Amino acid sequence: MPNAVLSAHQIDQFKREGYLLLDDAITPTQVAQLNNDFSGWVEQSRKHKKAYGKTLDGRPRFDVETDHSAVHPSLRRVASPTEISSTCLDLVKHSAATQAVADLIGPNVRFHHSKFNSKLPHTSTVVKWHQDFSYEPHSNDDTITVLIFVDDVTLDNGPLLLAPESNHGPLHSLWHNGVFTGAVSDELAQQFETEAVPCTGKAGSACLMHGRVAHASRANNSNAARTLFIYCLTAADAVPLSPNPLPSKYAGLLVAGQEPQYVRGSQFEIELPEIPKGASFFEQQAAAKS
């Protein structure tokens, strides 16, 4: 079957390095619509001092950073936006980014979860080194996180940092001294820092990242926001091994191909994650010292 959007070279690059940057993955109109949705939520967040709203499992939908205030909003996470934004749902179902994922792990692909991660200007949100697959293990590791750039992402506004080829390495523990820290050990984090490649690009670009790729990001000390719309897709024959950390009425929706008549397993050992009780994984990463 011919590939929908990716060249053989791009597919090879993804398989080797574990990620791929797509320019113009969504249209300028879609970028404007995402920005419009997110700006509305930022305005709303000024009225709140802590996480608020409700998702399917009763946890807060909107999560704010410790430096959040009415005059200096620091809305860091919107959980499951596919339920409150038709633009998000439409992108998950129909974008070139989703078609590209079908080229990589398809033809049969399903939706797992979505979120916005934002770092508004001069905010302190950091993401510690981790692999997404350890937060959302499946029976096989054909899982891809799609990170859509809602703003231009530069070296200055806290870009995603990736450890190339870490998709070929082990699944690292996110548990330390019996506590789920949601992050790899300090020693490993230092090693990944030395290999880190920043993922920068214009608004409308998308980074497709294999679920085993180690990644992190630093605070935004610039005047420009860095907001990402993020969604996770899996091969349709991959069955979740733990509860969805971001439950949604659309979880499991087929976004490409057909329902497979089988389940596929691949060989690995993995520690099951702790399901967040608070608004987001930021609380797990902040609460625990790795």
Ligand SMILES: O=C(O)CCC(=O)C(=O)O
């Ligand atoms: O927002 C970022 O920079 C990284 C996002 C991420 O790693 C996550 O939400 O799992």
